[in-house]
Amino acid sequence: MKWDNYRWVEISRSELLSFIFSRDRSHRTSSPPKSRRLLAGFEGYHSNSEERPEVLVIEDEDAEDLMAWLYAFAADFMPLSMHFQVVLASDFDAIMRTDSFSNPIFEPVWASMILGEFMMRGRGSKVLKDFYISWIETSCSYSLLAALQVYGDNKLIYDTFIGRLRRLKANEQLGFPELRLETLEVAWKVCIDLPDRAYQFEREDEFLFVQRLFHLLESSANRQFSHEFLDLLYSSYFKSDSVERRLTGFDQVVRKCSDQNLSDQTEVGFYLGAAAFLVGRGTSHLGLIDRPASSFPSAYLWFSILAGLCGKNSWDPRWFELIRRITPFLRSKRLEGDKPADLCWVEFSAMERSRESLSFAKDIVRIFPSSLVLELIPNVHFQIRLARESADSERSTTGGSPTKGSNRELILQIESLLKRLTKGLDTQSSQIPEQPELKLITEEKSNRKKRSSD
Amino acid sequence: MKNTWWTNLEDLDVDQEKVLDLPPSGKHVIFGPPGCGKTNLLLLRAKYLYGKEGFKNILFLTYTGCLADFIRSGLNDQKFFKPDQVQTFWSWARSHISTYYPQGLADFESLFIKNKDKKIENSKDNKERKNKILVELLESAYAKAPTHILYDAVFIDEAQDLTKEQIVELSRLAPVVTIAGDDRQGLYGMDGLSVQGFKSITLEYHYRIGKRICEVADKILPPKDGNNSLLDYCLYSEEKNASDADIFSHATRNDQYRAILDRLQTQLRAFPDELLGVILPTNGMIEEFKSYLKDSEFFEITSFHSDEGVNNSFRSDRPIHVLTIHAAKGTEFRAVHIAGGEEIKFPMNRREVSFTAITRAKTSLSLHYSGQVMPFIASAFAKTSTITKKDLFS
Numbered sequence: 001m002k003w004d005n006y007r008w009v010e011i012s013r014s015e016l017l018s019f020i021f022s023r024d025r026s027h028r029t030s031s032p033p034k035s036r037r038l039l040a041g042f043e044g045y046h047s048n049s050e051e052r053p054e055v056l057v058i059e060d061e062d063a064e065d066l067m068a069w070l071y072a073f074a075a076d077f078m079p080l081s082m083h084f085q086v087v088l089a090s091d092f093d094a095i096m097r098t099d100s101f102s103n104p105i106f107e108p109v110w111a112s113m114i115l116g117e118f119m120m121r122g123r124g125s126k127v128l129k130d131f132y133i134s135w136i137e138t139s140c141s142y143s144l145l146a147a148l149q150v151y152g153d154n155k156l157i158y159d160t161f162i163g164r165l166r167r168l169k170a171n172e173q174l175g176f177p178e179l180r181l182e183t184l185e186v187a188w189k190v191c192i193d194l195p196d197r198a199y200q201f202e203r204e205d206e207f208l209f210v211q212r213l214f215h216l217l218e219s220s221a222n223r224q225f226s227h228e229f230l231d232l233l234y235s236s237y238f239k240s241d242s243v244e245r246r247l248t249g250f251d252q253v254v255r256k257c258s259d260q261n262l263s264d265q266t267e268v269g270f271y272l273g274a275a276a277f278l279v280g281r282g283t284s285h286l287g288l289i290d291r292p293a294s295s296f297p298s299a300y301l302w303f304s305i306l307a308g309l310c311g312k313n314s315w316d317p318r319w320f321e322l323i324r325r326i327t328p329f330l331r332s333k334r335l336e337g338d339k340p341a342d343l344c345w346v347e348f349s350a351m352e353r354s355r356e357s358l359s360f361a362k363d364i365v366r367i368f369p370s371s372l373v374l375e376l377i378p379n380v381h382f383q384i385r386l387a388r389e390s391a392d393s394e395r396s397t398t399g400g401s402p403t404k405g406s407n408r409e410l411i412l413q414i415e416s417l418l419k420r421l422t423k424g425l426d427t428q429s430s431q432i433p434e435q436p437e438l439k440l441i442t443e444e445k446s447n448r449k450k451r452s453s454d
Numbered sequence: 455m456k457n458t459w460w461t462n463l464e465d466l467d468v469d470q471e472k473v474l475d476l477p478p479s480g481k482h483v484i485f486g487p488p489g490c491g492k493t494n495l496l497l498l499r500a501k502y503l504y505g506k507e508g509f510k511n512i513l514f515l516t517y518t519g520c521l522a523d524f525i526r527s528g529l530n531d532q533k534f535f536k537p538d539q540v541q542t543f544w545s546w547a548r549s550h551i552s553t554y555y556p557q558g559l560a561d562f563e564s565l566f567i568k569n570k571d572k573k574i575e576n577s578k579d580n581k582e583r584k585n586k587i588l589v590e591l592l593e594s595a596y597a598k599a600p601t602h603i604l605y606d607a608v609f610i611d612e613a614q615d616l617t618k619e620q621i622v623e624l625s626r627l628a629p630v631v632t633i634a635g636d637d638r639q640g641l642y643g644m645d646g647l648s649v650q651g652f653k654s655i656t657l658e659y660h661y662r663i664g665k666r667i668c669e670v671a672d673k674i675l676p677p678k679d680g681n682n683s684l685l686d687y688c689l690y691s692e693e694k695n696a697s698d699a700d701i702f703s704h705a706t707r708n709d710q711y712r713a714i715l716d717r718l719q720t721q722l723r724a725f726p727d728e729l730l731g732v733i734l735p736t737n738g739m740i741e742e743f744k745s746y747l748k749d750s751e752f753f754e755i756t757s758f759h760s761d762e763g764v765n766n767s768f769r770s771d772r773p774i775h776v777l778t779i780h781a782a783k784g785t786e787f788r789a790v791h792i793a794g795g796e797e798i799k800f801p802m803n804r805r806e807v808s809f810t811a812i813t814r815a816k817t818s819l820s821l822h823y824s825g826q827v828m829p830f831i832a833s834a835f836a837k838t839s840t841i842t843k844k845d846l847f848s
Contacts, residue, residue, distance in 0.1 A: 164623045206635045242697030242817070279724075287726050 006041035006055065011070065013038065016259060019052055019084075020077045037062055039092075040084075056084045058346055067350035072155040079347050086344040087378045091160070095378055100150045104233045105149060109191055109308030111326040113141045115319075116304030117184065123175045125286045131322055136329050137373070137383040138177070144188055145330060147378045153192055157377060164345060164376050168384060172350065175385045183298045186266050187305060189220040194309075205233060206281060209309060210274045213302075229271045231257065238278045246279045247288075254292050270299030277306045282314035341375035350373055354433055456549065459769060469657050470495055476632070476655070478507045481625060484634040484654040487684055488671075488813035489662030492634040493611050493784055499632055500536040500609050509606035513627065514540040517615040520759045520777055521784035525611070527768035547592065555595035562591055585617050592623040603628065614639060616646035625649075634726035639783065639810050640674055659687045662786060664697020667812060667819050672736070672835035675809040685812070697823045699812075699819040701827070701835035706740050708793070710822035714791040717820065718752065718774060721789045725817070729768075731787030732776045733811050734848060740776055745792070779811045790815035795823030805817060 011019075016038065040053035058066055071078055082084050087095075117139050118127050136142050144161060151157040162185065169176045193216055210233060218225055237249025253275040257268050272292050276299070281287040286303060293299040307314055315323065343351075371385040466474070473495045477484050486492045496514075503509040512535045516522045519542050520666065526537040527751070541549075544845075550559050557747060565584050573670040605628040613635035625631045635647045664670070668684035677683050704710045714732060721730055734740055740758055747753045752774060757767040759777040768785075775787065779798075792811050798804055808831060812819060821827075821835060 241692055241694070242698060243695050244720055244724045247720060285723075285726065288723060 006043060008043065008057075009040050009053075010198050011038050011040045011053075016040075016056070016070075020074055020080075025371060038066070039089075053084055056080070056086045056324070057089055059089045062354060063088060063346050064350045067347060076192055081344045081347060081375070085375070085378065086346050088346050091345070094154075094156045094160070095151070098154055098157065100340070102415065106191075106194065106332070107327050108311060109194065109305060110141065110320075110330060111185065111323045112308030113191060113301065114139045114326060115322055116187070116301040117141045119177070119256055119293075119300035120183070121179050123294060123297055124290050125300070126290075128318065128322060130284075131227050133329065136326060137381065138371075138385060140177070140179075140181070140184060140382070142266060142330075143290075143376060143380060143382040144373060147377060148192070150379050151377075153450075154374070160377055161380065165382070167349075167352075168374075168382075173194040178298070180265065183265055183269070183301065186217070186221050186300045191218050191305065193220055196373050206278065206310065206400060210278070210306070212213055213274075213306065213309070214270065217266070217302075221266055223267075225267045225270075229253065229256065229267075233271070233274055238275070243279065243285075246281075247285075248277045249404050250275045250288060251284075254316065255294070257292065259379070265296055265298050266409055268296045269300075270297035270302045273302030273304075274306060277310075277314075280316070282306045282310065282316060283319040284316040286319075340373075341381050342372040344375040345377065455627045457631050457730070466491075467659065469655075469659070473499060473655060473657075474502055475781065476505055478509075479630055481631045481652045482631065482633070483647065483649070483654045485636065485647070485654060486634070486657030487636055487660050487682065487687065487815075489505045489660035489684075489690075489786070490657040491661070491704050492636070492657065493525065493648075494528075494630050495657075496609050496611055496632060496634045500607070503607055503630065504534050505608075509630070510535070511606045511609075512609070513546065513605045514609045515543050515546055515611070516540070516784065517543055517612045517784055518589050518781050519545075520781035521612065523759075524768045529538075529760065533642050540738065543610075543620070547588065548567060551591050553595070554598040555591065558594055560589055564826040574695055585619060588621040589617075589623060592620070596626060602626070603638050606630065607632070610634070610637070610646075613649075615647040615783070617644050618646060618649045620650040621646045625651075638677070638806065639813070640806060658682060658775050661689045662816050663688065663813055664690050664695070664699075664815075665692060666697040666699045666818050667815050667817075668704070670699045670819065670834045671809055671812045674812060674830065675805045689731045690816075695817045697817050697819075699821075699835060700819045701795070701832065703827075704822055706824055707742070708746065709755075710824060711743060712795045713822060714793060714820070715747075715750065715752060717789075717791065721818065722755075722773060725788040728773065728788035729786070731782065731785070731814055732774065733779055733782050733788045733790055733792045733814060734776065735794045737778055738776065739797070739798075741777055779807050782814050783810055785814055786816060787814055788816050789818035790820075792821045795827045796825045798831065799828055805830065808834075 008271045019040070037059050039057035041057070042051055043053035043054050067080075072078060077083065114136060115128060116129070117129075118135065119125055121127070143165075144158075147157055147161050162181070165181055168174055168180060191211070210232070212224070214230055232249070232253055235249060235252075236244050239250065240246055240249075253271055257271065272289055277283070278284050279288060283303075289303060290298045307319060312320060312323075371383055372385045373381050397406045458566075464782070466507055470491055473484060484492050484495060500514055502510055504512055505700060514525065514535070516525060522542050524538050525540050529535070529537050529540070548559075548562060551562050565588060574580055586682065607630035608624055608628040610616065610621070610624060610631075610633040613633040613774050615635075621633065627656065631652075633646070633649075633652065637647055663684060665685060666689055667689075668688045672683045672685055702710075702713060704713060718730060718732075733745065734743060747756060756774040756776060757772045758793050759775060759781050775785075790811070798808055808828075812821075821831065
């Protein structure tokens with residue numbers, strides 16, 4: 001962890017302001033911290049009066065109060081993430097206990113998983129026709145991969161990550177993608193648990209591989225699934241070398257899923273995804289899932305995981321091209337957190353909790369008009385689109401509706417209310433402590449009024 | 455049009471790459487069985503010379519309009535020569551004669567007047583007479599042209615359907631001439647491929663046609679002594695897409711059409727983004743099939759080709775193509791359905807006609823008929839069965 005080499009110094013609130021306003025800080029102490037109410041981390045071993053901290057660690061219970069105070073007395077310098085990396089003390093503790101992680105990530109699986117997530121969000125394989133690389137950072141799977149790469153398979157970090165994604169999803173003001181996190185979680189667990197990450201799929205092993213994935217799914221989801229469907233995947237239909245016959249097998253799986261009225265998203269999604277994959281013996285027949293996947297979108301995830309595991313021999317040119325474009329992204333240093341975020345979790349959380357939703361949305365939209373990069377956990381980013389532009393642009397590029405459809409309407413309502421607020425028609429008060437108006441100005445105003453009335 | 459036009463150098467095998475390495479001068483002929491990539495290579499060589507040698511003034515000729523249109527679909531990228539540089543031999547000849555020897559135009563049009571007596575029309579003498587007139591017209595036009603070099607390069611696909619004399623006339627138009635063809639696919643009894651003075655390159659292997667379809671094609675038109683059978687040189691991969699070829703007897707023509715539509719319904723999903731062909735023996739049957747389809751969901755996604763072809767019909771988003779056997783020359787489809795098998799009975803070249811129709815299919819082939827089908831066709835599709843001696847007497 002790069003913070004191992006930092007000098008940690010306890011600072012006070014007012015001292016924090018001197019960092020923000022670049023005042024002379026020659027009086028600052030550099031003794032070891034007695035408490036950790038506010039810790040500043042400095043690069044290098046030698047201090048000087050010009051230096052600024054790289055990281056700020058804030059005690060969890062102080063965070064909201066500190067943020068409110070800063071918005072009152074240094075509003076123009078907010079968000080704080082513009083100046084330092086800001087970390088909650090609980091995150092800091094968890095991270096400092098984490099050993100650096102060096103296990104390789106099986107890139108084709110995660111690259112495929114990202115595609116699967118977007119298809120699930122867009123409810124269709126057509127999303128991939130105009131796939132933009134810039135979308136990757138809006139993928140939950142991409143964010144999780146960053147967490148895995150930075151912290152390894154660390155339960156504490158994983159739970160924090162999931163918990164925060166859930167909070168984002170629950171916030172109606174944000175354009176969180178329309179997807180079931182629970183479905184993604186099962187798929188993620190399977191991918192994390194893959195026993196043989198460097199496994200290269202051999203052509204004749206495809207059924208064996210479907211079976212292996214099925215058992216992994218059962219153990220990760222901790223449930224017993226129907227083997228009746230698995231038998232169907234092993235039937236002569238799918239073993240035939242005739243693609244038309246395999247297609248007949250696929251139609252039987254679809255019929256059986258609807259006849260039996262199965263509702264388990266994960267289970268049905270797996271059968272459908274695997275069946276479509278077996279029809280093409282690769283990714284060529286992805287489009288077959290589009291119709292049944294409108295009810296069982298997780299089929300895209302399982303199809304994608306199989307494609308990732310089977311490797312490039314199973315990819316059609318389009319899939320190959322997409323993976324080729326995504327993979328360098330997964331390898332790049334971006335995942336290691338050198339990229340700045342718009343808002344750290346501390347700030348986001350404080351803003352979200354301490355204000356009424358209306359003011360919260362106003363602040364976010366004012367600062368970052370269309371999307372913002374959140375530091376979900378230190379060095380792990382997630383780009384979330386705000387409703388104003390995302391709903392339109394994403395819908396037009398994906399042909400689907402990956403963000404909440406009602407967001408645009410909501411934002412228009414918010415804007416209208418905000419106009420009323422600024423005109424003083426609304427008496428709703430913010431929880432931000434307001435600085436008292438200076439007497440001098442008040443007197444001057446009253447003198448002006450007097451003069452005009454004269 | 456997935457898997458139709460090659461998009462990577464890696465798609466080519468060593469022999470195919472040799473065609474691209476041919477010198478940018480002289481006269482070359484490419485021989486090869488159906489599916490060996492002749493048309494693809496001819497187009498790639500034309501593009502290569504266009505880009506590398508600056509041969510912008512290119513003439514690319516085919517025999518049928520449908521094939522010309524099919525080749526134009528491989529020129530979507532706009533980086534190379536323009537689609538209108540691909541022409542049929544006949545449309546080019548008309549334009550050439552009207553430009554340089556307009557007084558010969560009436561004689562040219564007379565070539566299209568058919569004798570009511572089919573025997574006379576199809577006779578060797580009549581063909582030779584028409585060929586002589588045409589060649590003389592081309593000679594006269596060439597003599598009147600302002601320069602002897604009219605093009606940078608000329609490319610001719612399906613050259614087996616032209617005569618030697620016609621090829622010689624075309625060879626005078628440019629310093630670089632490349633022709634391609636296969637004698638087994640000749641439908642008109644022409645001898646264009648026996649033209650002298652061309653350096654030949656032979657492609658032996660083919661990748662397009664499934665093994666089962668090769669078996670049927672080889673039985674329909676067995677290779678001449680010493681020549682390769684399609685099956686022996688087949689490199690089609692059966693692992694993902696096993697090939698099949700079947701023959702079906704139906705009570706009526708409409709039953710044939712119904713069976714084809716049922717199968718197409720599955721194949722549209724089984725072969726996404728691929729072309730599917732319905733090949734019919736006559737233009738009359740195309741009209742019949744068109745009216746059968748009129749009220750069905752297939753009508754909007756089907757292209758109907760006449761012998762002269764329709765511009766851009768292969769570039770549209772219509773996956774199903776309906777065409778005659780003659781128009782189908784040079785084209786290829788993932789699945790081919792031949793209806794009206796009972797109509798394939800005219801005396802001349804019926805084996806070549808059947809061979810051409812059958813070898814348009816890559817993976818799936820079905821032939822439908824009502825009544826009788828020629829025994830050599832029935833035999834070609836026949837599969838071995840478990841019949842015993844006892845069954846002969848039961």
